[in-house]
Amino acid sequence: MEGIFLPPPALADCVRSALLTGVPGGAYVLPAALHPLLLVILEGGIAVRRAGVEHPLPLLSVCGGTRGVREARAEPGTRILTVPLLPGGLRALFGVPGRAVMEEAVDPAVLLDVAGRGALARFVDSRRPAAACGSAVSRVWELLCDIRRDTDSGSALCVPPVLLALPADELAECFGVGLRQFERRFLDSYGQPLRSYRQQVRCSRMLAALSGGNPAEGWAAVAAREGYADQAHLCRDVRRFTGHTPRELQAGIARLDPAFWPYHIDPATLARHFGPSGF
Template identity: 45%
Template sequence: MFYLAIKHATMDFLFAPSPALAGCLLHGMVKALPGGGYVLPAGMHPLILVILRVEIRVCRPGGMQPMARFSLCGGTRESLRAWAAPGTRILTLAVKPGQLRRIVDFPALTIMDSWADFDDFLTGQERGEAARCQARLAETDDTAGQVQAVMALLSVLHQGRAGGKADIVLPPDGFSLPPAALAARFGLSLRQFERRFRASYGQSLRGLRQQLRCSQLMRFVAGRPSGAGTWADVAARFGYCDQSHLIHDVLRFTGYTPGQLAAGVASEDPAFWPYRVAPLHMTRLFGPSGY
């Protein structure tokens, strides 16, 4: 149904979704997290998170809140501070753009900048499969067996919505086209397109374009070669008005200045693990857009 890839320094395993779910989900990752605090970069994709062992907490207005063992996390428009207990191990799967309603009964906008416990939206039959999945996860530390258990649960969710239609999915050239041209391509008025796009992606096209540019910039900063020029040069290369504009965006989406991010990735600091995923793995996990 899926394969397990060769181990990589930043993860335990990279795996493909089962064939039935390949149209909805990107590749998944199983990873042992370093204990302590870290900052998660903003993410454009809804994400299925399964805590296989121990605990994760995230910073919310009311304080640090524990994540449910099975969570559906929405996309985020800002960085997020989190903490993992020593020994925490997770399984994650990103949902492809516009495909969330083939897994659950609500669009990406519903959980943008938030998350939902699976118990909040599972039906009766799905709850039974979730209980079997939890029992399986509790009885084995075998990664292949854990992946199979999670895939079985997600397959049940998908089968219950097999007739559901995907939301708007931008074509490959979509991010470079003006909204009016995209609306015409989908046979919608501009207002209809904007409403459906926000439901599908969780935010406006303009906001997503800003986040996409910074995601591409993060890849460059994380592996920034010597001789790449000043930050002003980098800003011009990526289409920012000036260096301060670049710094503002990187701070918003990562929680770090460009210099802090580059130095942290180059160091041995375990808090920067999200930026040490190999480029090929990053594409499989989050698509060509990155985080």
């Protein structure tokens, strides 16, 4: 049952898809995340390390976007379901803007009203053994339909990736709003300012090149093609957003190191799951 699952029509404006996958046991480094997402732990467990202390994640977490890496550890046999949220999806489902959970992994119970917490409790109580994981995706869709607020996600700002390189004032003009209003709506919808989001998008797109081994033209040429000032600039961004140098990342991918499992997922699957912006 591992793979990608599209949402029902009632959720198509809030979430992109669901990806069911296994996570090797042991320590690993999570890359920076452009998108807020829902993380459902179907089997096993995951703990995130903060200030040297491991904090176990609940069965279901609302994870905000992050501008840096996170250290984590998974129990052997862990299986997860990830559901990236579209711009405005957090507000439509939980009534909060993207910036409210940036850098955080939140128990959804703190974001829900009484009815929503009841639906969440029923979802948790219905957790089934490994043999019945095939129903996990449909149960997650049912939960999200049950907790969805009346908020209209259509009011969210959604910038086509091909326009991201435009100056902010030109983007504001494209959407028919002033610059300050555009910046506020972008922060509300995406969870971080336009400038930092652009930096992360550029690095996320770089990961596709890394997964294919050493680029034929060399890293200096790649840096120039992708808009970096130089190769050192590229290396700083890769380390910042993945926790590794480009060579370390390539080596881990090439030897199928379990600690690099996020990069072992098929690139086409990742592109379908997260969209053209990457992780």
